[in-house]
Amino acid sequence: MSETAKAPRGVGVLGGGRMGAGIAHAFLLAGSHVSVVERDAASADAALARVSDSIRRSVERDLSLQETEIIGRLTAGRDIAAFADVDLVIEAVPEDRELKEQALARAEAAMPAHATLASNTSSISIDDLAANRVRPELFLGLHFFNPVPASALVEIVHGTATDAAVTDRAGLWVTALGKTPIVVSDSPGFASSRLGVMLGLEAIRMLEEGVASAADIDAAMTLGYRHPMGPLRTTDIVGLDVRLGIAEELERALGARFAPPDLLRRMVAEGRLGRKSGEGFYAWNEER
Secondary structure (H helix, E strand, O other): OOOOOOOOOEEEEEOOOHHHHHHHHHHHHOOOEEEEEOOOHHHHHHHHHHHHHHHHHHHHHOOOOOHHHHHOOEEEEOOHHHHHHOOEEEEOOOOOHHHHHHHHHHHHHHOOOOOEEEEOOOOOOHHHHHOOOOOHHHEEEEEEOOOHHHOOEEEEEEOOOOOHHHHHHHHHHHHHOOOEEEEEEOOOOOOHHHHHHHHHHHHHHHHHOOOOOHHHHHHHHHHHOOOOOOHHHHHHHHOHHHHHHHHHHHHHHHOHHHOOOHHHHHHHHOOOOEOOOOEOOOEOOOOO
16 A cells, blocks of 8 residues: 555544444544434434543543544534535444444435445445445445454455455555554454354353353463453453344354354343443443
């Protein structure tokens, strides 16, 4: 890539939950103007508070950052017309195929013809989502990891129709965020979700079967294999509902080896979703 790594001037983020807020935070720190669009006014206000709080924590860690200037480049609302003058829109709604299709259609209708459209999906086929796009050559996957501010990786998913220049440009944007891009071809679960979910599902089965406690299963991977975090704690951070959705998508595409354990289904049904609900495989007492 001969171009300079520079963040896009204007970025739209559709969905201001934990992932969307983290994505907005990353682009704000890189110098972009960011517009977050949510489904209603209350959700937009919550997204604005979420991103602003995250920026304040970054400023506390790095006194060279100017909080007022950074937050001044952030808007949050429910009007999709905010995407009319951006270079990149990232869809960051929950991992539900129909919901993502609706969100992408709304974004594409509002954004300029030259802009890149990306999905933050962690498991849904980019080619499947591209089939309904007006400009599939400008569409790709940008899979960020939770928590976005601390994560060093972004998985760029190159679809069959994605223009190579768009993939290259996305790589530069990711580099401008201070993160490392990896490029993968569209396939079920891409690279990261396919490997990460398989490990997580097996860890849940081991817990379900009484092989060991959650802490000991995680210690086997952190101390024995030098993973920075065990698979059950990772699942808590990702969200059990998110892991379940990915597993169901991969089971449809790749077969029974990705079938979700009963324990995972039961915990999701009970609302024990991990850190965001306060309880999963671990108790989380931090502010959510």
